Amino acid sequence: MTRAGRPYHLTPGVDADPVLVEIVQGYLASVEREVETAIGRTSRSPMIRDAHDYRAGLHDRHLRKLTGRSYSALVDPVVRDHPIETMRPGDVFFHNDVYLSEGGIGHLPDLCVTTPVFHAGPDGAPAVVAFVQAFGHHDDIGGTVPGSMPSHATSVFEEGLMVPPIKLWDAGRPNEAALTIMTRNSRMPDSLAADLDAECAACLMGARRMAELFDRYGQDSVEACFDAILDRTTETFRREVLSKIPPGSYTWEDYAEHDGVDPPMLHRQRITLTRTDDADGPGLVVDFTGTGPQARGPINHCGDHADGAFLKKWLAPILRNLADTPERMAELDVNEGVVPLVEMRFPPPGTLLTPAFPAPTNARTFVILRLLGVLAGAVAKAVDGRMPADQETIRYTGVYGTDAHGRPYLMREVLGGGSGGRYYADGEDTVHVVPDSRNLPTEFSESRFPFVVERLGLAVDSGGPGRYRGGLGYEKHVRMLRDAHFMSIADRSILSCWGLRGGRAGQPFAVTIDPGGPHEREVDALADAEPVAAGEVVRIRTTGGGGWGDPLQRPYDDMLRDLRWGKVSFEGARADYGVVASGPPEAPVLDETATAALRTELAAERGAEQPFFDRGPGYARLADGRAAADVDWR
Structure with missing residues (x-):
């Protein structure tokens, strides 16, 4: 079965009862949540159980994703290798092979299990009617370094065990x-x-729940509801989202900064977004032509498989920012209904998005997260900046070694960062890109691993200055009790989260070991085994989101609140916002006369013409001294 040849409607001529549609949609959401809750309560690794870096997905028998709370992997590779007619109740399929996943798996630590759902057909024999899938990031699947994410890898064979779609359970037997x-x-x-x-x-368990839905209402009625749910998403996105983009083409690009092998450079990701129209209404063409060549290091992503189906659902949530209100934005599901709205055009093989086997992929987050921002930037150019500024809200940090009993341990977590300022509000602090994901609880970490968490809070001044400030990143201090090694898979340590429409970039990611001590040293954002001695502190500062709008126009009341809450320092207020204040942090006093004079002086110094996007000072380091790219101007 190929995605291109798949019928979009399962039940032509069968009308869905509108009340039943609501019941089925709520039932699907409940099953998805129940599956995720069961995983969280019965798994063992910190990454799954505590950090919640996983998600569930429900798909129909034509492999369409039905639920819209989060993205998931694809069922396509399972059905490709194990035809539906050969499946039996109790079967569970497994895969993590990036190059054989049709684009649904980004790197080897992402393990995916898929279970078919059965319902008795007209002849009484059980037939597949849906699929339940779980997809998450696991602690270790082999490879050259603990955690299976070697920053120096030049081949996927260094990254761990590759498993193509196999039958992990056969009719209920593991x-x-x-x-x-x-x-x-x-x-x-x-x-x-x-x-x-x-x-x-x-x-x-989720398959049993789904089977009960078919048993209760019948296959034709349930599948008619599936059609209605996806049709509603398609029509809603056409009417409420895509219609906000003026017809035309809009180009923007952004960059990963390093690949772990070659010196830091601009690894380009480019999108030309074209708003089209047909008889049904507006659609989009997303053209990745101009994306840079395949990297030697592990930042590649196989995005062109299955007509880009995974990337369509991965990128579509960015478009929700065009909804009329934040409340409406939160209501819009991203399921298979967005797929017919988007055509993707990929460059020839050999680019960051079309790598050739066996190119390494473990740090592919540098590409797929950046693509969210590239699409947001292209849309921002189309809608006069009515999009959020940039955010980069995932990176892996951790330590490993042996504990006091000589047993090996591995602690990794996915720390979030600040989201971008918006045209109506500041960005959010310490956001995680994976729904329900979180940093590891300090109490759990200290009881299980040989270190002490001495601080976990907001990184002051990390949010990009703006009329609406970018959200703040984390600042975390970990004191090691035994000799260990620190690891990091992170980007945005040179380049910053960009500011928009006069807003300035946020502060980049940074790791310092033994800050203020005799052995103080900065650690590269891509590190596999940085030694840390017992007693030394690891200080981690994650990225701040970009600012939106002119920071010299940020209201005084907002500045006083930032000072009281410790989100902006007195020095940062003066340098970034032109605000002169004094007094104790809990009761700052703003000098309005001095502030007005300083803001006038700063405005004169910067000049009238500024690029639409601000990339921060790190861009010039990698761009031969240029402060902005050609695409940054309107």
């Missing part, structure tokens, strides 16, 4: 040989085994 092979290749075999068991059991 494939013990396959499980043994996978756990034998992991440095954390017990955690991996427990996580896989949790995910398989949760998906089998």
Whole structure:
């Protein structure tokens, strides 16, 4: 079955009852949440159980994603290798092979289990009617470094165990040989085994719940509701979102800054966005022509498979920012209904988005997260900046070594960062891009690993200055109790989250070991094994979101609140906002006369003409001294 040849409607001629549509949509959301809750309560690894870096997805028998709270992997590679007619109740399929995943798997630590849902057909025999899937990031799947994300990798073979779609459970019986092979290749075999068991059991439970829906209302009625749910998404996005983009073409680009192998450089990702119209209404063409060549290091992403189906659903949430209100934006689901609205055009093989096997991919977040910002920038040019400024809200940090009993341990977490300022509000602080994801609880970390968390708070001044300030990133201080190694897979350590329409860029990611001590040193954002001695502190500062609008126009009341809350320092207020204030932080006093004079002076110094986007000072370092790219102007 190919995605291009798949019928979009399953039940032509069958009308969906509008009340039943609401019941089915609520039921799907409930099943998705129940599957995720079961995984969270029965898994073992910190990344799955505590950080919640996983998600569930429900798909129909034509592989269309039905739920819209989050993205998920694809069912396509499973059906490609294991035809639907060969599946049996109790089967569970597994894969993590990036190059055989049709674009649904980005790097090897993302493990995916898929379970078919059965319902008795007209002849009484059980037939597949849907799929339940779980997809998450796991602690270790082998490879050259703990955590299976070697920053120096030049081949996918260095990154861990590749498993194409296989049958992990056969009619309810686990494939013990396959499980043994996978756990034998992991440095954390017990955690991996427990996580896989949790995910398989949760998906089998979800399959039973889905089967009950078909048993209760019948296959034709339920599938008619599926059509109606997806049709509603298509029509809503046409009417409320795409119609806000004026017809025309808009080009923007952004960059990853390093690949772990070559010196830092601008690894370009470019989008030309074209608003089109047909008989049904507006649509979009997303053209990636101009994206840079495949990197030697692990920042590549296989995005062109299955007509870009994964990327369509990954990028579509950015478009929700065009909704009339924030409340309406939160209501818009991103399911398979967005797929017919978007045509994707990819460059020839050999680029960051079309890498050739066996190019490494473990740090592909540098590309797929950047593409969210590139699309946002292209849309911002079309709508006079009525989009959020940039955010980059995921990076992996961690430590590993041996504990006091000589046992090996691995602690990793996905720390968030600030989101971009918006045309109506400041950005949010410490946002995680994965729904329901979170930093590891301090109490859990200190009880399990040999370190102490001495500070976890907001990184002062990290948010990009603007009329609406960017959200702040984290500042976390970890004091090691035993010698260990620090690891980091992070971007935006040179380039910053860009500001928009006069707003300025946020502060970049930074890691310092032994700050203020005799061995103080900065650590590269891509680090596999930085030694940390017992007693030394690791200070992590994550990215701040970009600012929106002129920071010299930020109201005095907002500045006083920022000072009271410790989000902006007195020095930052003066340098970035032209605000002169004094007094204790809990009761700052603003000098309006001095502030007005300073803002006039700063406005004169910067001149009248500014680029539409501000990339921050790091851009000039990688762009031969240029302060802005050609596409940054309107």
